[in-house]
Amino acid sequence: MTDATRxxxxxxLAHGGGCGCKIAPGVLEDILRGIASLPVPPDLLVGTETSDDAAVYRLNDHQAIVATTDFFMPVVDDPGDFGRIAATNAISDIYAMGGTPIFALALVGMPINTLSTATIGRILDGGAQACRNAGIPIAGGHSIDSVEPIYGLAAIGLLDPAHLKRNAGAQPGDLLVLGKPLGVGIFSAALKKEALDAAGYARMIDSTTRLNTPGPDLARLPGVHAMTDVTGFGLGGHAWEMARASGRTLHIDWPAVPLLDGARALADAGFITGASGRNWASYGTHIQLDEQISDIDRALLCDPQTSGGLLVSCAADSLDEVLAIFRRHDFTSASVIGRVEAGEPGVVLTA
Structure with a gap:
């Protein structure tokens, strides 16, 4: 077996890392377009129709299953951190629907002739740590010998259908709240080129291993009309999905969008992922940019977020409650970043 020190x-070992590995949304649409649709049972409350975060199946009037899966190649070099990030990212899709996770299954693909069993074990232990933080067990899983290291979870949760929150439902007059700052993709690009300092790495890990636990509490507020999490398609892509699903125009006040400390400087220095450009190529025609928005701003807008924050559309009179819930869960960067208006589906970015 390979010596872990070498x-x-x-x-x-990965051609892409974290949620930056995701197939670009435009390419994914082309792939799925040729697949024949299947009958949809009435109890399937959420399927593929709006590209939401998880599937939801109603069991009875008060219980529904929430199911999702997410996995990717390494976004960091530390095995334990990679496992924690990947597991946190998967579990957070349950929270984004307003659900409470109950258990997970591990998805493991590892190059067993390249990585030691000790290293692979640390990846799995990192994932288990994230699950312990969420209060759930890893109840099983599947593993394969893979060319690239891949890790993630199939996560299962429960919710009351009355509290289900989708990426559809944003209403004119709503305010948009973002739970975490942007910049994870920028940081990962710098890390891969050994240009991210220890303080920057700590900020990246703090963000990517922070479970989106405000989700269920936010979902219980009648004034929260739509919710999703910002991951591989960037803020621009997931805002577009919300706009399209809701049939509304989302206006984003770019100066109000929180960024990880140092993200802009790193972007200015050229640490931008290829996924950012692919994201823009896929959905850029649906985003109207203020003429003062620079190429760097656009890259940050499309920056793929691994285990990113919740994007919440809420009534103005519910804003104080929404921000209080974020603060109670120690999401101190949660910020109002825009509003929802009637109009053709799309995203408008103002400087």
Whole structure:
């Protein structure tokens, strides 16, 4: 078995990292377009129709199953951190629907002739730690010998259908709240080129391993009309999905959007992922940019977020409650970043 001290960096084994590995939304639409649709049972409350965060199936009037799966290649080199990030990212899709996770299954693909069993074990232990933080067990899973290291979860949760929150339902007059700052993709690009300092790495890990636990509490507020999490398609892509699903125009006040400390400087220095450009190519025609928005701003808008924050559309009179819930869960960066208006589905970004 390979000596762990001579193993390659995890990120060097992956052609892309974290949610930046996701197939670009435009390409994914082309792939799915040719697949024949199947009958949809009435109890399937959420399927593929609006590209939502998880599937939801009603069991009875007060219980529904929430199911999702998410996995990717390494976004960091530390095995334990990689496992924690991947597991947190998967579990947070349950929270984004307003659900409470109850258990998970591990999805493991590892190059067993390249990585030691000790390193692979640390990845799995990191995932288990994230699950312990969420209060759930890993109840099983599946593993394969893979060319690139891949890890993630199939996560299962429960919710009351009355509290289901989708990426559809945003209403004119709503305010938009973002739970975490942007910049994870920028940081991961710098890390891969060994240009991210220890303080920046700590900020990245704090953000990507923070479970979106405000989700269920937010879902119980009648004034919260729509919710999703911002991951691989960036803020621009997930805002567009919400706009399209809701049939509304989302106006984003770009100066109000929180960024990880140092993200803009790193972007200015050229640490931008290829996924950012692919994201813009997929959905840029649906986003109207203020002429003062720079190429760097656009890259940050499309920056793929691994385990990103919740994007919430809420009535103005519910804003204080929404922000109080975020603060109670220690999401101190949660910020109002825009509003929802009637109009053709799309995103308008103002400087």
């Amino acid at each position: 193993e390659p960096r995890l990120t060097s």
